[in-house]
Amino acid sequence: MTLSRFATKNAFRNRRRSFITAISIAFSLLLLTLLMSVYRGFYIDQGPPESALRLVTRHKVSLVFWLPSYYREKVRTIPGVVHVSPWNWFGGIYKDTKPENAFAQFGVDPNEIFDVIKEDRxxxxxxxAFKRDRAGAAVNRALAEKHGWKVGDKVIVKGTIYPINLEVTIRAIYDSDNAFDSMFFSTEYIDQALPRVKGRTGTLYTLVDSPEHVTSVSKAIDEMFANSPQPTKTETEKGFTLSFVAQLGNVKLFILSICGAVVFAILLVSANTMAMTIRERTREVAVLKTLGFTRRTILSLYIGEAMTISLFGGLLGATGATLLMIIASKMPNGTFFTGFKVNTPTYLVALAVAALVGFVSAFFPSYSASQRNIVDGLRHIG
Amino acid sequence: MPQAAEMKSAPAATKLVQANHVSKIFTRDTFEVRALDDVSIEIAEKEFLALMGPSGSGKTTLLNMIAAIDRPTAGELLVQGENVFRYSDKKIAEWRNRHIGYIFQTFNLIPVLTAFENVELPLLLTKLNKNERRDHVMTALTLVGLGDRVHHLPKQLSGGQEQRVAIARAIVTDPTLLLADEPTGDLDSHSAAEVLEIMKRLNEEFGKTVVMVTHDPNAAAYAHTTRHLEKGMLLPG
Incomplete structure (x- = not known):
């Protein structure tokens, strides 16, 4: 036996209590891991390297206002710009409004879109074939497989923003690392069907030649149209995505607040268990001291015991969150967590939080027990 | 734990414990309790001393002071010529681990540990390796007649067997001094006799100095010397 084995045995001495504590920690850590993954996905992960080179330009006031299509050629003249494609949200319905049939449709330039989104294959x-057919569409493989589409199949998407229905033929199926289902079709389709929207675009997607030029190109685009009737706001692809998140309010603060509350709650649960455990073993602490255990060894033993339980709970929770994210990403209709994943740093942070909770929750009762007079401890009846 | 032959070669008898005018005063709220009042006693090496007296007479307090788990309020207490109370808490703990074997009335075994692991506990604080620890534990358990109960948990043992495991735990570090606080208080007469026989053997065959607190005159009969305490004072021997 070793001292660590002794601590482990003590940790599961009262199995029911230890198990309930570990499960409480596991549930809290599961929630914490999910939230940290969402936070990381929103605010820390930069996505693929190509994403950092892409800029999205929209109307400065709001996305609901159009930009003139000729902006595209003006943007192309800015040094550092490699490719530019229009990007129009169609917002149509396929079959019905059931979540499993929902996917995004974008009007793009088939000649340039896959130069802008280089990582899609x-x-x-x-x-x-997609470039040649004005009524053609390109869909990601996961979407095609979900609906059983093959190249050559016709798909009808009912317009909600535009008073037209898209009747497109699948011409290309592309592979994407992006988890979101999308359909690309030519903007010319809408331009021809609705002449009144011709010459307008919702956003422009721009590919910049190097990370060093991203800021200067972004600034140059906005300066170029600053005094025009349609001023622009240009941001990175990541920033553009986050602007949608920001519409929900201060999500960052919200996530961090819940994370803080979760950690505080598990700290209380664990501290209560450890305080109870150590109080019950007051006499035993005195016996160990009589055998020659120092205060420091006693402190280490109890902290080790608490950390064993909390790390066990942390492992369960973080692993559970990882599995949940994997299951969520494979669900046919997608979930809130689609596109997020628990990566190694998040997993390790969750375990570190669990260890810290164990340490902090046990430190004060353990310290108090280690300082207690042996004679008083031996007299303790409990 | 050294082998039996090694243990027999104890040094010549000298004064192992010397208490000079030791007093202990406990303060409870606004009043003071004089647990020990100017006690002076000498305990020689290889002695088997029984301390008797009514409840509250200070027997356990004196025993605890010899084990350095309680400090005298006044007076001086030397063990092996040293005043261990001058040491730091850490050094006292190490000293206790090396020199004191303590046997409690209520055994105080750790319920989740087997007999073997309970006995091994004090050795975890030493530099012995796993094999050496195993040899020491098995020697101690065999000596108390429990070589065949090593993997039993305390709840699977009788009271007498539990106390024998506690004795094995007390002797496994080969301490100089064995201190027993009412070691037979929770045992039936048969088990008590077994435990006392073991203690007598440890004293006679292995040269251990034993100080035993007891209420039981039959238990005290196993000792060479019996001293009585009353109201904190040591009665003339």
Whole structure:
């Protein structure tokens, strides 16, 4: 036996209590891991390297206002700009409004969109077919597989923003690391069906040649149109995504507040258990001291015991969150967690939080027990 | 724990414990309790001393002071010629681990540990390796007649067996001094006799100095010397 083995045995001495404490910690850590993954996905992860090179330009006031299509060619003249494509949200309904049938549709320039989104991989012959057919569409493989679409299939999407229905033919199926289901079709389709919207675009997607030029190009675009009737706001792809999140309010503060509350709650649960455990063993502490255990060893033993329980709960919770995220990402209709994942740093942070909770919750009762007079401890009846 | 032959070669008898005018005063709220009042006693090496007296007479307090788990309010207490109370708490703990074997009335075994692990506990604080620890534990358990109960948990043992495990735990570090506080208080007469026989053997065969607190005259009969305490004072021997 070793002292660590002794601590482990003590940790599960009262199995029911230790198990309930570990489960409480596991549930809290599961929630914490999920929240940290969402936070990381929103505010820390930069996505693929190509994403950092993409800029999204929209109307400065709001997305609901259009930009003139000719902005695209003006943006192209800015040094550092490699490719520019229009990007129009269609917002149509496929079959019905059931979540499993929901996916995004964007009007783009088939000739340039896959140069802007370089990480998406399209077979060359299918890309050529997509470029040639004004009524063609490109869909990601997961979406095609979900609906059983093959190249050549016709798909009808009912317009909600535009008073037209899209009747497109699948010309290309591309592979994407992005978890979101999307359909691309040519903006010309809408331009021809609705002449009144011709010459307008919702947003422009711009690919910049190097990370060093991203800021200067972004600034140059906005300065270029600063005094025009349609001033622009240009931000990175990540920033653009976060602007949607920001519409919900201060999500960052909200997530951090819940994380803080979760940690505080598990700290109380664990501290209560440890205080109870150590109080019950007052006499035993005195016996150990009589055998020659120092205060420091006693302190280490109890802290080790608490950390064993909290790390066990942390492992359960963090692993549970990882599995949940994997299951969520594979669900056919997608969930809130689609696109997020528990990565190694988040997992390790969750375990570190669990260890810290164990340490902090046990420190004060353990310290108090280690300082207690042996004679008083031996007299303790409990 | 050294082998039996090694243990027999104890040094020549000298004064192992010397208490000079030791007093202990406990303060409870606004009044004081004089647990020990100017006690002077000498305990020689290899002695088997029984301390008797009514409840509250200061027997356990004196025993605790010898084990350095309680400090005298006045007077001087030397063990092996040293005033251990001058040491730091850490050093006192180490000293206790090396020199004192303490046997409680209520055994105080750790319920989640087997007999083997309970006996091994004090050795975890030493530099012995796993094999050496195992040899010491097995020697101690065999000596108390429990070599075949090593993997039993305390709840699987009788009271007498539990106390024998506690004795094995007390002797496993080969201490100089064995202190027993009412070791037979929770045992039936048969188990009590077994425990007392073991203690007598430890004293006679292995040269251990034993100080035993007891109420029981039959238990005290195993000792060489019996001293009585009353109201904190040591009666003339």
């Amino acid at each position: 399209v077979p060359p012959d299918e890309l050529e």
